[in-house]
Amino acid sequence: MTANMKTAEHDLPTPPEPGLTPDQVIARAEAMVPELVKRQGEAEERGFYAEDIHERFVRNGFYRILVPRRYGGYEFDVETFLRVAMTLVRGCASTGWMYSLGASHALMAATLFDERAQAELFSGGDFICPSTAVPSGSAVPAAGGGWTVNGTWSYCSGAPYGTHFMAHALMPADNGYPPETLLFVAPQDQWVRLDDWGQLMGLRGSGSHSITMKNSHIPDHLAQPGVRIVDHDATSGTPGRTLHGNPEYGGTQHAFISLLNCSMAVGMARGALDTYEDLLRDRTTLVPPVVPRYQDPDYQMWYSEAVGMIGTAEGALLSAIQQWHRTAAQGPAAATRESDLRLSAVCRHAANLCWEAMSKYIIPTAGSSALRQGERLERVWRDMSTLRTHAGLSILLPTVALRELAKSLAS
Structure with missing residues (x-):
């Protein structure tokens, strides 16, 4: 995945290692496999991978693989990301699952949201965004603009180190029609992770906790009424394709x-x-x-x-x-x-x-x-x-x- 835009020409942030290549980041994942194998039981007992593993992922650039170059990410292609994901899962399925389901949603955010939203979402560089495709909870228009969201969403893999949360809530029904969905992204200060993970048969260390929101405010630029990720129509183009000049964001x-x-x-x-x-x-x-x-x-x-x-x-x-x-x-x-x-x-x-x-x-x-x-x-x-x-x-x-x-x- 190669952007048409050069970061330096636009005075935009550079990633921590400007010269990092896809092969190098994949090799870093491969180098971690033996350690992940040894620490599988520990991840299961905790319910998510350890903080030092998380810090290694940060240093390795794993959380920036799909983040646009424009915002200090590496903007590597989808194949690089999936090869890293597959490699980490080979060492520890729980760890790889938690990482992948947290970091993958950078692609959705960079594809579906406009420039204002992306500048805010990717301002921290590392982007970890648990998500669930199943609509839950409620979203009603807020008095001063935006939306007030309430609800609890299960199976939010990546929640322990999440910087954001992406989900669908149900808007009020209109004229007897079924309620439509609201796609939204919430910053970490707008949601709470519940301590309710680790009791399933498998993937016990995948950090797939529930996330709850109570009267949380979502501004209009971080919400898209009527949009569902799983059947989104990209044939008319996407904000990400236009903004980054990169087809993989479309x-x-x-x-x-x-x-x-x-x-x-x-x-x-x-x-x-x-x-x-x-x-x-x-x-x-x-x-x-x-x-x-x-x-x-x-x-x-x-x-x-x-x-x-x-x-x-x-x-x-x-x-x-x-x-x-x-x-x-x-x-x-x-x-x-x-x-x-x-x-x-x-x-x-x-x-x-x-x-x-x-x-x-x-x-x-x-x-x-x-x-x-x-x-x-x-x-x-x-x-x-x-x-x-x-x-x-x-x-x-x-x-x-x-x-x-x-x-x-x-x-």
Whole structure:
């Protein structure tokens, strides 16, 4: 993702490391994987990753990957961000999930909001914005302008270190019609994180706390009546594409969310495969001839099937990312709902391949001792099982979204 605008020519802030490259930031994520593996249990017990990990993410530039260069970010492309996300998830699914679901919404903010809003939202440089797509609570016009928002939103991953919160509230119904949604972004001083996370089967350390707001004021420039991220129409252009001269701030949003969810699945499957490889090296077969498992024909087949399926899923994901980028680069007219849903469908099947590789080959043949509480494979299995319950990936995408894709043939 390369902006047409040069920061120095406009006397705008530079990022902390002006010369940082996408390859370098990905390498930094890869270097953290061994430590994240060791600290998975700690993250689960706390409910979110530690402050020193958060500070490392700050120093590594992770929270600025998608922040526009205009505001002191790196404005790297979506592929760089998703590769970092996938790598962190490979080390610790909870940590990678919490980071990804917090930092990813810089793309939405930089795409959907105007210059005044973005200057305010990105003024701190690092942008961590938990969000949820499910409308909740209420938003009513405030007497002096803007909106008064009340409500509680669940599953706000990234909340512990959040600088902002993006969500949808319901506006008052009008003339008997159902209430419409209000998309808004609230600064940290307008919301409170509840201490209600960590009791699910998996992703216990993902910082997916609920957020509550009580009579919070949202100014007009940080609110968009009638807008929903998941079906936003980008075919007429977006404020971000115009402001930054960057097509990736004009891409479709549902597909980006699907790409993000798919990267979580691939990262988890990669983590499971890492552990399975260790088991093949370190353990022997159960019956004679007793040999290291990697020398046994059956384990060789099971391992290779898993490698092929996970590799295929990752290849499909990376291809879909490139398709998303090319579609955005073609101009607003190409960013159709059909293209959005087609890429989402690809992501669904890639994520399913990861699940199948784990459930059909890795888990059944790893042995019950590998699934003792606290073992890495046991944790990844719980995390992947919890990902499978994600409403967007496992309920709405294979039903509502796919039906809508087929209906688009009539237009």
